[in-house]
Amino acid sequence: MEYTVQKLANLAGVSTRTLRYYDEIGILKPARxxxxxxxxYGQEEVDxxxxxxxxxxxxxxxxxxxxxxxxPSFDGAAALKEHREKLLEKKEQLELLISNVEKTIALTEGRMKMSNKEKFEGFKKKMIEDNEKKYGKEIREKYGKDTVEKSNAKLQNMTEAQYKEVTKLAEQVTETLAEAFKTGDPAGELAQKAADLHKQWLCYYWHEYSKESHAGLGQMYVDDERFTAYYDKEQPGTAAFLRDAIYIYTGMKQ
Amino acid sequence: MEYTVQKLANLAGVSTRTLRYYDEIGILKPARxxxxxxxxYGQEEVDxxxxxxxxxxxxxxxxxxxxxxxxPSFDGAAALKEHREKLLEKKEQLELLISNVEKTIALTEGRMKMSNKEKFEGFKKKMIEDNEKKYGKEIREKYGKDTVEKSNAKLQNMTEAQYKEVTKLAEQVTETLAEAFKTGDPAGELAQKAADLHKQWLCYYWHEYSKESHAGLGQMYVDDERFTAYYDKEQPGTAAFLRDAIYIYTGMKQ
DNA sequence: GATACACCTTAACGCTGCGTCAATGTCAAC
DNA sequence: GTTGACATTGACGCAGCGTTAAGGTGTATC
Incomplete structure (x- = not known):
C-alpha cells in the first residue's frame, strides 16, 4: 500500500503541512x-x-x-524516564500556578468587597507582593495548605481600620530599615526594631508566628530576586541586611 | 529615582531586551x-x-x-478566572500524559524481566516501539489492529542468531573505533573500517541506507550530549572522530 | 584632547511546530 | 479543453525574547 501526503495525513490525523515539515527536518522522509x-510513503513510513x-x-x-x-541504539526507556521527571516537575509548577491564581482571585474579590474606595491602586502591588510572600512555593511547601487557607481567610476579613494599620506598619518597617541600614549593624537597636516591626506586620498575615518561618522568610528575601529587588530598591544590600537582622532577632541560624 | 534600561532590568531581574520588547509591544513604555x-523609567514604571x-x-x-x-477598569478577576480554567485543562492533559508515560515505562520494564537476557541494550528501543504500537491507544484506534500485530511480530521474529550478529557488530565497531582513534587519522584504514562496520550495524536497523542519513547520524553523535557521552566514555573525542570518519567514508560534506 | 570602556540605540535573524497564503504543476473526469 | 481536486516549493507569521551587528553616548583616565 502506498500513500500520497494527503492519504497518509488523513490516515494519521495530521496535516499535510506537518508531513512536509517532517520531511524537511528529516524526521520522516517519504519512501520515494x-x-x-x-x-x-510506504508501510515503513506509516510505522x-x-x-x-x-x-x-x-x-x-x-x-x-x-x-x-x-x-536504534538510543535508550528509549531511559529517555522516557527522564521525560517523566520533567513532566512531573511541570505538573508541580502548574499546580502551584493554579493555586496562586486562585488565591489572587479570592483576594481580588475580597478586596473589592472590603472597600469601595478608589485610589486603591497603590495598594494593589503590595497586596500582590504579600500574596506572593504568603503563598510562595517554599513557604507553602514548608507549612502546608492548611496554613495557607487560614491566612487567606484572615486577609479577607480584614477591616478598613486594620488595613490602615497594616499599611502604616509596612511604612514603618521600610523607614526604620532604611535608618538601620545606615548604621550597618544588624544587631543594633534600630535594626532590631525594624525586625520587630516586620514581625508585627507579618502577624497581620500569618495566623501563627514562629521564629523559623520568620527567619525563613528573611532568607527568601535574599534568595528571591524579586523580593531582593523590592527591598534593595533604595539601598542595595537592604534585603540581606534585613535577613541578618531577622536572624539575630529570632536567634535562628546563629 | 530614575532608571535606565539596565538599572531597571537588574532591579526586576529581567533582561534589557525584555524591557525593549515590552516597550515595542506597548506594554511598558518608559516615562520619557x-x-x-x-x-x-520612573517609579510608576517600576510598579x-x-x-x-x-x-x-x-x-x-x-x-x-x-x-x-x-x-484600569479591566476586570482582572474575570481574566484570571478564565485563565484558571485553561490551567486546569492543561493540568488534566498533563496528568493523562504522565500516566501514559508511566504505563509505557512499566510495560518496557515488564518486557525486560520477561526476557532474561542482559545486554539487550541495542534492542531496548525496538521493545519500546512495539509496546507503543501495541498499547498506544489512540494510535491503535487510528491504524487498526492489523498494523500493530504485524510490526509487533517483526521483533519477536528476530532470531537469536540475528541478535548475536548485531551485538557482535556493535562490539566490533567499538573496538575498531578505539584502535582507530589512537592513530588520530579519520581517513586512515582503521577509521574507515570502523565507519564501514558502523554502516553494517546500522543496516540491521534501517530499512534503507543512505549516505546522507549515515552522515547525519554521525553529526548527531556530536550534537547530542547523550550520544557524545556514550561514545566518549573511554576516550573523549571519539564521537567527533567517528563523525569525521563517517564523513570521509560517505564522501559527504567534503 | 584623545582614548578606553561601559552603556545606550535600532535593526535584524533565530528558536518551535507548524498554520496559512501564494503561485504554480499534475491527474482524472466530464 | 476545462474543471476541480490534488500535488509542489517558498515564504511569512505566531510568542517571547536571545543574540549578534553596527553604531552613537557618557565618563574616567592618560
Missing amino acids: INSSGYRI RLQQILFYRELGVDLHRIKLIVTA | INSSGYRI RLQQILFYRELGVDLHRIKLIVTA
Whole structure:
C-alpha cells in the first residue's frame, strides 16, 4: 500500500503541512518521490509515523524524537524516564500556578468587597507582593495548605481600620530599615526594631508566628530576586541586611 | 529615582531586551526618552513592571497582561478566572500524559524481566516501539489492529542468531573505533573500517541506507550530549572522530 | 584632547511546530 | 479543453525574547 501526503495525513490525523515539515527536518522522509515530484510513503513510513506521533503525544520535542527514532541504539526507556521527571516537575509548577491564581482571585474579590474606595491602586502591588510572600512555593511547601487557607481567610476579613494599620506598619518597617541600614549593624537597636516591626506586620498575615518561618522568610528575601529587588530598591544590600537582622532577632541560624 | 534600561532590568531581574520588547509591544513604555534617545523609567514604571511580572509568572500571556494593566477598569478577576480554567485543562492533559508515560515505562520494564537476557541494550528501543504500537491507544484506534500485530511480530521474529550478529557488530565497531582513534587519522584504514562496520550495524536497523542519513547520524553523535557521552566514555573525542570518519567514508560534506 | 570602556540605540535573524497564503504543476473526469 | 481536486516549493507569521551587528553616548583616565 502506498500513500500520497494527503492519504497518509488523513490516515494519521495530521496535516499535510506537518508531513512536509517532517520531511524537511528529516524526521520522516517519504519512501520515494515519483516522477511528478510527489511524495510517496510506504508501510515503513506509516510505522515510523506512528512512533513519531506516539512520542509527540507524550510531549517529547521533535528533536529528541528524531534521536529516538533514527538511532536504534538510543535508550528509549531511559529517555522516557527522564521525560517523566520533567513532566512531573511541570505538573508541580502548574499546580502551584493554579493555586496562586486562585488565591489572587479570592483576594481580588475580597478586596473589592472590603472597600469601595478608589485610589486603591497603590495598594494593589503590595497586596500582590504579600500574596506572593504568603503563598510562595517554599513557604507553602514548608507549612502546608492548611496554613495557607487560614491566612487567606484572615486577609479577607480584614477591616478598613486594620488595613490602615497594616499599611502604616509596612511604612514603618521600610523607614526604620532604611535608618538601620545606615548604621550597618544588624544587631543594633534600630535594626532590631525594624525586625520587630516586620514581625508585627507579618502577624497581620500569618495566623501563627514562629521564629523559623520568620527567619525563613528573611532568607527568601535574599534568595528571591524579586523580593531582593523590592527591598534593595533604595539601598542595595537592604534585603540581606534585613535577613541578618531577622536572624539575630529570632536567634535562628546563629 | 530614575532608571535606565539596565538599572531597571537588574532591579526586576529581567533582561534589557525584555524591557525593549515590552516597550515595542506597548506594554511598558518608559516615562520619557532623554536627549540621547535613552529610555528613562520612573517609579510608576517600576510598579507597573512588577504587576506585569506577577501576571507573567501566573502564565498569562503578554497580550492579556496588556489588557489587564493598561485598562484600569479591566476586570482582572474575570481574566484570571478564565485563565484558571485553561490551567486546569492543561493540568488534566498533563496528568493523562504522565500516566501514559508511566504505563509505557512499566510495560518496557515488564518486557525486560520477561526476557532474561542482559545486554539487550541495542534492542531496548525496538521493545519500546512495539509496546507503543501495541498499547498506544489512540494510535491503535487510528491504524487498526492489523498494523500493530504485524510490526509487533517483526521483533519477536528476530532470531537469536540475528541478535548475536548485531551485538557482535556493535562490539566490533567499538573496538575498531578505539584502535582507530589512537592513530588520530579519520581517513586512515582503521577509521574507515570502523565507519564501514558502523554502516553494517546500522543496516540491521534501517530499512534503507543512505549516505546522507549515515552522515547525519554521525553529526548527531556530536550534537547530542547523550550520544557524545556514550561514545566518549573511554576516550573523549571519539564521537567527533567517528563523525569525521563517517564523513570521509560517505564522501559527504567534503 | 584623545582614548578606553561601559552603556545606550535600532535593526535584524533565530528558536518551535507548524498554520496559512501564494503561485504554480499534475491527474482524472466530464 | 476545462474543471476541480490534488500535488509542489517558498515564504511569512505566531510568542517571547536571545543574540549578534553596527553604531552613537557618557565618563574616567592618560
